Amino acid sequence: MIDVQKRQDHRNLDINKVGVKGISYPIVVLDRQNEKQATVAAVNMYVDLPHRFKGTHMSRFIEVLNHFRGEMTIYKMPEILREMRRRLEAETAHLEVMFPYFIEKEAPVSGAKSLVEYQCFFSGAMDGQLDFILGVTVPVTSLCPCSKEISRYGAHNQRSHVTVKVRTQGFIWLEELIEVVEKSASCEVYALLKREDEKYVTEKAYENPVFVEDLVRNVAQVLRDDQRVTWFVVEAENFESIHNHSAYAFIEMDKQE
Amino acid sequence: MIDVQKRQDHRNLDINKVGVKGISYPIVVLDRQNEKQATVAAVNMYVDLPHRFKGTHMSRFIEVLNHFRGEMTIYKMPEILREMRRRLEAETAHLEVMFPYFIEKEAPVSGAKSLVEYQCFFSGAMDGQLDFILGVTVPVTSLCPCSKEISRYGAHNQRSHVTVKVRTQGFIWLEELIEVVEKSASCEVYALLKREDEKYVTEKAYENPVFVEDLVRNVAQVLRDDQRVTWFVVEAENFESIHNHSAYAFIEMDKQE
């Protein structure tokens, strides 16, 4: 059967990325507490395509994915990327994996246990070397310092999403990044709070007001001092309770510059 | 050219609704303050199809839509539905129109003006008679009565979305529904608040705590007593600041039952 994709192309245009996007796939990830966790990922896989080729072979991406089924841990990323380069005959391979990750947390007073979901992602690129980014979005509570200070009582507060992405030398647990964020907020969120816990988180948030600016700076301060982190971005979005839009802040730091 | 759709079908199955979905379309709606407002709608148009016909004629829906371009007001709904029935040779026609609608509001203390967006919709069905539903989703602030009462200071609060849908005898402005909802909440939201306004809304929300149950009951109480309203649903979703999930409540009332 004819291989249309292998034909010559004459437009003299390299393609930076070509591949498959938005594949839903069950995966297993490393879990600090329980070793392994089954979850469902959205996966994107791309390679570069030199100008002389008309097309890539899309089915091979899925074959690589299937080959590593049930082993999509952080440790496997280099091997998967190498396999993508080999099978697709490409210089550069890109793999993006986004997935919900669950951690069991204890309510602060009652100790009642429940699961909190964090949206995580791996992003790996490999030409000769591996470029790996680990990321997570953490839901937290933020309480406005200005509102607290100028008001006779109360203070507006809201759910915020803080996203951290890091490049590292040496291993970092998702759980570590999550802890950094949760400590940087007015209070962390839980799925299950009994009345005594609700009192606790209400008062704690009131005692720890943070602007959206503080959220990103508090996180950035810790990551700046963590020797394992060579680059990071942190962004925070506050779904303001007094507006119908968000407050937003973003810091990027490349320590090797 | 052959008309495949007009052919006979032998499966003996009426189709309740068939048509076009997710059409983006610029429309003009009635505005209590400024007479008219230009906005962009998502439009769905369906008719029924008797069992003996193989298919409907999709292009005619778009022709009807184009015919009424620039006149998609609430008053035109019966005419559009009649035209759909006529052009599609159908018993029943359905038209759903969802659109953002903007109202200029003044901040409560400074009087600073800004636009607040409300997601609105019209839903009309016509066989012999018109069945028309008017709806709107209103963003508000809700502050938890329990959190306030049990805590030494502060109270968790958050953005909530309250959705109201009504069937009426006689005309009701979208603005009226919006006002009912905004008065039912801990506080309304604004796009622009100066510091003195922020103090005001913080304190007002603290003085008016509402559960998600109160949100829907406060709205339902007003609509129950409004003689123009013959049926309504009201639902509220609180994007809890202390959880990563929502609290939700829903009331439906048919006064003619």
Next chain:
Amino acid sequence: MIDVQKRQDHRNLDINKVGVKGISYPIVVLDRQNEKQATVAAVNMYVDLPHRFKGTHMSRFIEVLNHFRGEMTIYKMPEILREMRRRLEAETAHLEVMFPYFIEKEAPVSGAKSLVEYQCFFSGAMDGQLDFILGVTVPVTSLCPCSKEISRYGAHNQRSHVTVKVRTQGFIWLEELIEVVEKSASCEVYALLKREDEKYVTEKAYENPVFVEDLVRNVAQVLRDDQRVTWFVVEAENFESIHNHSAYAFIEMDKQE
């Protein structure tokens, strides 16, 4: 500590549904091929609230959910709903569970294996009796009969989503519903197709053109004749390749009417 929720309410308004919405939760579901499958669900849990009570107790929903962690199969639905009624002291309980479900399929010619994702859901309501709805959205290929017939060559085709919901007497596998839909389309979709498979699905779709009307009728025809099914809805949405909107059809049938 004060129980604010338990207080009397005087607005004389029953609430149809109140509870928690949008909880992300890891679950295990029954799998015809492999017995069990781990996935991640979005969960909604509601009860009714009589007019005399001010509020429900949101944390108890999560406690019920946690109690059944790792056992959220279709068989457990009645037990979970009964526990919701008991713990929340409610007449009616509602549980909605939506989740991606994966089935390994073999490509039609090469036999290459890959996973296809289906969005599934359970919806249970219980007052005295259980009302249970099983549903699934199936991606398929649809090819337009009109386009094929009037054109000298080719025919526009596209991805379609067909959603089926059923009430049954007796057990039905999700896999059975999925098969009904896949046989009703121009062709089923796969995650992995080699060139010989691509030839096969292209030709098969061309040989089996269906309108969006045919999609829902083909499915309805089978469900109408399946004695286990007492009620169903089937809807199809074609993401038209020649438009930027969808074609849509919908059939509902209650056999007990």
Next chain:
Amino acid sequence: MIDVQKRQDHRNLDINKVGVKGISYPIVVLDRQNEKQATVAAVNMYVDLPHRFKGTHMSRFIEVLNHFRGEMTIYKMPEILREMRRRLEAETAHLEVMFPYFIEKEAPVSGAKSLVEYQCFFSGAMDGQLDFILGVTVPVTSLCPCSKEISRYGAHNQRSHVTVKVRTQGFIWLEELIEVVEKSASCEVYALLKREDEKYVTEKAYENPVFVEDLVRNVAQVLRDDQRVTWFVVEAENFESIHNHSAYAFIEMDKQE
């Protein structure tokens, strides 16, 4: 009243971007055919914040937005960004504006007129100089060359979204970018097609098969040769009719490197 935001911060961390996100706002944009077009935008506005300040003043962003209400054309971008820098006392200002834009198109044979929607965006950043990016996502039809060549009849085709972003020296109409994309595809899409048009677009797509790689290369070829364009990215996503995931390609070219 105290200005909490103006206080000193001691963490020694500059913030790259801080501001407001996700504001829905009615705007007027330039229209090649009709001079002006009313639409509804999603707006993000950010500035940098030097390390010594605790917070920015969020309300001022909205004041700037209100000041330019009804004049959000491409020509106004520099003035708005300058005003943001001035009012927020910032070095750098960022403004992102995304909006649906409608063009009336004539069906290729019948000449029937209808509106097609394009998702457009402006993105402007200013420190001393203006950095302006114009972008648009264009829905088109793509038909697979491999499927066509290996099959006895038919060829799978689907809706694709092609996104172009350009930096330019000199003015470019959105309409020009849209035309470049539509000519690069198997066929353009329309909202309204009569039977004779459906025959035309079916046959035209069959005569012009393109891979996702061809889509981006065809566009890149034109933009590479357009002297006004100094930088561009083009990406294409095919919502494959034979899979439940997308094929994707991406090219970036900076002519000044």
